[in-house]
Amino acid sequence: xxxxFSMFTAVALVVVAVIRPTCLYAEVSQKERDATxxxxxxxxxxxxxxxxxxxxxxxxxxxxxxxxxxxELIEDFEKNDLPALQQLLEAFAGKYxxxxxxxxxxxxxVFAGAGRPVAMPKLPGAGYTYEQLRQGIEKVDRTRKRTAExxxxxxxxxxDRVLDKQKARLALAARLDPDNxxxxxxxxxxxxxxEQVSETVAELTDSGxxxxxxxxxxGPTEGFTGRLVKLALAAxxxxxxxxxxxxxxxxxxxxxxxxxxSFAPLRTRIGVxxxxxxxxxxxxxxxxxxxxxxxxxxxxxxxxxxxxWKQAMVIKPAVVTADAAEQTSEQSGMDTAQHETxxxxxxxxxxxxxxxxxVLGLLHLFAGGLPLI
Numbered sequence: 169x170x171x172x173f174s175m176f177t178a179v180a181l182v183v184v185a186v187i188r189p190t191c192l193y194a195e196v197s198q199k200e201r202d203a204t205x206x207x208x209x210x211x212x213x214x215x216x217x218x219x220x221x222x223x224x225x226x227x228x229x230x231x232x233x234x235x236x237x238x239x240e241l242i243e244d245f246e247k248n249d250l251p252a253l254q255q256l257l258e259a260f261a262g263k264y265x266x267x268x269x270x271x272x273x274x275x276x277x278v279f280a281g282a283g284r285p286v287a288m289p290k291l292p293g294a295g296y297t298y299e300q301l302r303q304g305i306e307k308v309d310r311t312r313k314r315t316a317e318x319x320x321x322x323x324x325x326x327x328d329r330v331l332d333k334q335k336a337r338l339a340l341a342a343r344l345d346p347d348n349x350x351x352x353x354x355x356x357x358x359x360x361x362x363e364q365v366s367e368t369v370a371e372l373t374d375s376g377x378x379x380x381x382x383x384x385x386x387g388p389t390e391g392f393t394g395r396l397v398k399l400a401l402a403a404x405x406x407x408x409x410x411x412x413x414x415x416x417x418x419x420x421x422x423x424x425x426x427x428x429x430s431f432a433p434l435r436t437r438i439g440v441x442x443x444x445x446x447x448x449x450x451x452x453x454x455x456x457x458x459x460x461x462x463x464x465x466x467x468x469x470x471x472x473x474x475x476x477w478k479q480a481m482v483i484k485p486a487v488v489t490a491d492a493a494e495q496t497s498e499q500s501g502m503d504t505a506q507h508e509t510x511x512x513x514x515x516x517x518x519x520x521x522x523x524x525x526x527v528l529g530l531l532h533l534f535a536g537g538l539p540l541i
Contacts, residue, residue, distance in 0.1 A: 204264075204278045208294050211260060215297045218249060218304060224540075227453075228307040230318045233535075242312050250305065257301060268295030324365060331362045398532065401449055401465055404442040405529030408472045411435055412479075413522025435476050443473025464540045465532040472525045475518050 222245045231238060264274040272295040279288050291297075338355040345351065410417065410424070411431060418428055431438065446469025453462060531541050 201278055204275070205289055207260060207263065208275070208289060208291055208297075210256070211294065211297050211301070212291050214253065214256060215292075215301050215304075218245075218253070218301070221245070222249075222308060223300075223304040226308055226311040228310045229314055231311060231315045232318070234315050234319070242308060245308060246312075253301065253305065257298065260298060264294065268293070268299050271295035271298055327365055328362065331358055331365075334358055335362075397445065397449055397452070398462075401445050401462075401469060402529045402533035404438065404445055405465060405469055405472070405525045405532065407431060408438055408442045408469070408476055409522040409525030409527075409529060411438065411522070412472050412475055412525065413519040415516035416519040417522075435479060439473045439476025439479075441473075442469045442476070446470045446473060462532060462541060465528045468521070468525050468528050472518075472521055475521060479518075 222241055225238070225241060260271075265271045272293060275288070275294050335355065335358050338351055338358065341348065341351045342355060410427065414428055414432070417424055446466045449462065450466040450470070453466070528541070535541050
């Protein structure tokens, strides 16, 4: 009797374990799925619209070349888009969760039926899209605050320089004519103005409204480290681009001969350095939620770094004796110098990539901060 009861209990538990998920999935009606799909689609459409409008145009860091259009873009977003976006995200989080993992789990629960998973909608992940919108809001806010901070710091620096220069000139004027009242008044006024500026900046700094960028707050284009990485990436792109395009540039530009003679033997090291700097810069932007800030130079650096490494593996510098070089020169009609320039010369296959890297390196150096550059 006991054995029969135990067997019946075991069978019942198995049946419940099999049937219970099916019942849970069956509770999700088609109407609920349609409503969830509509919410998901709305989130995707909003992310696409705002990415094209503003998220792709701000870096999350300092925009050193900020103009009126950028300020108007941020103001328009915060006035006309941000309130509705915050309501949308809050409503979505209330229904499906506040983390990407929770949201994706909820979507899998909704879009399942009869105990088996059904085809998920062909849309970008709901959790990923939610995070992109949330991080986009943070990126716009960081861009606004950090750029304003940098402008204030730059303005103080310029004002101090101007005031110091004029004070020095007025001091000379006072020495030339100590009895000149205008000189005396201007000198005193400039001193008071400089003190007032310094006091105002000190008050803002103490209150936290104006802070010098520090290592834990700066973005990938800020501070000494950010500018050093930017300079290194631009320089390595130009040098690597010249090496990659050497197959076309070297025969047509004799003036570049000394460059190739110096840098061609270092092709492997330069390629690895370009690859590493490009990858680190890209990871830094990803960490700072500004993936597309300088993605074109970064990806080009990774690509040309791999190309140079591959060329160095394939192109082995030939050891040519003087007799062999002379014999080859006689057979081909070239002199020994021409023969030597042909040894180890890369082909023209990657010349377009090399030219692109040269252009992107210069753009990154002089126009860095623009979207994608």
